[in-house]
Amino acid sequence: MNLEKMYQEIILDHYKHPQFKNLAPMVSGGVEVHHINPTCGDEVTLRAQVVDGVIESVTWDGLGCSISQASTSVMAGLAQGATVENALELTAQFLLLMQGKGVSTDADEILEDGIAFAGVAQYPARVKCALLGWMALKDAITREPGEINE
Amino acid sequence: MPASSLNAEILKQDFPLLGRTVRGGKKLVYLDSGATSQKPTQVLEAERDFYENHNAAAHRGAHQLAEEATEAFEGAREVVASFIGAQTREVIFTKSATESLNLVAYSLSAAESPIQWRPGDEVLLTEMEHHANLIPWQELSKRTGAHLRFIPVTDDGELDLTDIDTLINEKTRILSFTHASNVLGTVNPVRRLADLAHAVGAIVVLDACQSVPHEAVDVTALGIDLMAFSGHKMLGPTGVGVLWGRFEILESMPPFLTGGSMIEVVTLESATYSLPPKRFEAGVPNMAQAVGLAAAIGYLQDVGMHAIARHEEDLVTSAIAQLETMPGVTVLGPAGPRGGALSFLVDGIHPHDVGQVLDDDGIAVRVGHHCAWPLMRRFGVAATTRATFYLYNTHEDVTSLISGIRRAQEFFGTSS
Numbered sequence: 001m002n003l004e005k006m007y008q009e010i011i012l013d014h015y016k017h018p019q020f021k022n023l024a025p026m027v028s029g030g031v032e033v034h035h036i037n038p039t040c041g042d043e044v045t046l047r048a049q050v051v052d053g054v055i056e057s058v059t060w061d062g063l064g065c066s067i068s069q070a071s072t073s074v075m076a077g078l079a080q081g082a083t084v085e086n087a088l089e090l091t092a093q094f095l096l097l098m099q100g101k102g103v104s105t106d107a108d109e110i111l112e113d114g115i116a117f118a119g120v121a122q123y124p125a126r127v128k129c130a131l132l133g134w135m136a137l138k139d140a141i142t143r144e145p146g147e148i149n150e
Numbered sequence: 151m152p153a154s155s156l157n158a159e160i161l162k163q164d165f166p167l168l169g170r171t172v173r174g175g176k177k178l179v180y181l182d183s184g185a186t187s188q189k190p191t192q193v194l195e196a197e198r199d200f201y202e203n204h205n206a207a208a209h210r211g212a213h214q215l216a217e218e219a220t221e222a223f224e225g226a227r228e229v230v231a232s233f234i235g236a237q238t239r240e241v242i243f244t245k246s247a248t249e250s251l252n253l254v255a256y257s258l259s260a261a262e263s264p265i266q267w268r269p270g271d272e273v274l275l276t277e278m279e280h281h282a283n284l285i286p287w288q289e290l291s292k293r294t295g296a297h298l299r300f301i302p303v304t305d306d307g308e309l310d311l312t313d314i315d316t317l318i319n320e321k322t323r324i325l326s327f328t329h330a331s332n333v334l335g336t337v338n339p340v341r342r343l344a345d346l347a348h349a350v351g352a353i354v355v356l357d358a359c360q361s362v363p364h365e366a367v368d369v370t371a372l373g374i375d376l377m378a379f380s381g382h383k384m385l386g387p388t389g390v391g392v393l394w395g396r397f398e399i400l401e402s403m404p405p406f407l408t409g410g411s412m413i414e415v416v417t418l419e420s421a422t423y424s425l426p427p428k429r430f431e432a433g434v435p436n437m438a439q440a441v442g443l444a445a446a447i448g449y450l451q452d453v454g455m456h457a458i459a460r461h462e463e464d465l466v467t468s469a470i471a472q473l474e475t476m477p478g479v480t481v482l483g484p485a486g487p488r489g490g491a492l493s494f495l496v497d498g499i500h501p502h503d504v505g506q507v508l509d510d511d512g513i514a515v516r517v518g519h520h521c522a523w524p525l526m527r528r529f530g531v532a533a534t535t536r537a538t539f540y541l542y543n544t545h546e547d548v549t550s551l552i553s554g555i556r557r558a559q560e561f562f563g564t565s566s
């Protein structure tokens with residue numbers, strides 16, 4: 001395992017050009033969550049708008065390392081327009097990837113850029129970084145609309 | 151290279167772990183002694199010898215082994231006491247500095263605390279405290295209603311003493327602060343603050359986690375009342391820390407943990423307690439760890455605390471000088487004189503990523519908030535990268551650090 005394997009080009013690209021990193025104004029029925037990684041202080045604020053079981057928009061803002069920022073960016077891209085059910089399945093796949101547990105055979109297809117994070121599983125200290133945005137997403141889309149939560 | 155009177159290259163050979171490689175054959179460069187130090191063979195052997203030859207429950211039993219275990223444990227107490235210029239009966243073995251500080255905060259707010267808490271009372275801390283010297287006081291404040299106040303930190307990482315005459319006032323009951331910052335390397339003016347606090351009748355507590363391992367510390371000269379430090383940061387084993395206190399203060403304090411070994415007479419309804427130090431050492435103590443700590447102190451004394459302090463100053467001065475010539479690198483904390491904790495920021499690269507690149511080169515540093523989250527906020531950063539030095543580090547280690555940071559800048563494309 002070397003640095004280049006962990007920091008794939010895709011990760012560095014997302015880090016330098018994060019997607020959807022621009023909180024949309026809160027609208028009625030939107031949900032906002034704020035997640036912190038207490039071991040390092042990295043944080044993400046995420047806003048999601050779910051209508052009839054479909055994620056109409058996910059935007060976020062945050063402070064953190066390349067892995068947490070890139071992973072949140074990839075997550076936001078995948079979650080736009082997905083059904084809640086699909087997004088939860090994606091989150092489960094990403095979690096398996098991070099646990100180094102082997103993912104389903106079509107993982108490349110469904111996780112798209114997310115598969116680039118496979119190398120992070122080799123560094124237990126960084127797994128939490130990669131999961132920060134995903135856990136925020138899971139939290140947000142399983143809440144009642146209109147909640148703002150710390 | 152300025153001469154220093156210890157040879158780190160030779161000392162290194164006493165530390166088996168420092169000989170290992172990491173991340174696929176890279177030579178280990180250990181720059182995280184501020185978190186925990188590595189252990190020399192002498193310490194490992196002392197612990198092993200205790201278990202192999204003298205292990206029994208100290209202070210109990212009439213057999214020879216129990217006597218030997220007691221002697222070994224009490225002998226360790228004498229070694230610690232003479233190391234910090236204290237009386238033997240003033241040294242309490244705890245599990246860690248964290249436990250020592252919790253003991254103090256709990257005892258001083260218990261029903262039989264020597265402090266009679268009144269509305270409006272204050273506990274004074276600083277903005278640069280480790281969580282271990284912050285949260286126990288937050289809890290004390292919930293129990294007593296005391297108001298926590300904080301000595302601010304300047305942009306240079308020093309305590310800002312501009313308003314010290316109002317911060318220390320007749321309502322101040324406790325002043326607790328760190329001797330040396332684990333983040334900024336700042337060394338605080340202990341005697342001056344202690345004298346000011348004593349003038350208003352406050353109790354003075356010192357977190358000496360980052361000073362006792364690195365320089366000669368004499369509790370009498372510091373003029374303080376209580377002091378906490380951890381064995382594992384000074385070449386000793388994990389699981390042993392120290393609380394030192396002036397005997398009169400300790401004698402006035404109720405116990406924290408209660409149970410066996412700390413009593414005089416017990417009935418079903420009540421108990422009376424031993425004098426310190428035993429009052430604060432409930433249960434079968436951490437004998438092997440105390441013996442290991444005594445061996446660590448022996449090792450430090452053989453090298454010489456002044457030589458250690460000079461050596462670290464040398465390394466940190468050289469590291470700062472080199473970091474300051476690097477574009478995009480900012481060193482936090484005072485220029486000097488300072489302790490060996492060196493925090494820095496690299497423009498455009500999060501500390502986690504700096505740490506990851508360094509790790510790939512076999513260099514172990516700490517990244518994150520260093521258990522001093524409020525201090526991070528004070529400097530408007532989420533985290534820093536921190537290198538800490540000890541007697542076994544060399545100038546070559548500093549050179550590795552510098553080239554590692556350069557590599558991180560190249561890797562993330564931020565080098566200009």
Ligand SMILES: Cc1ncc(COP(=O)(O)O)c(C=O)c1O
Binds near residue numbers: 246282380
């Ligand atoms: C300044 C300071 N205080 C307290 C502590 C807590 O020490 P321990 O975790 O050994 O109890 C540390 C260690 O990280 C420290 O650096």
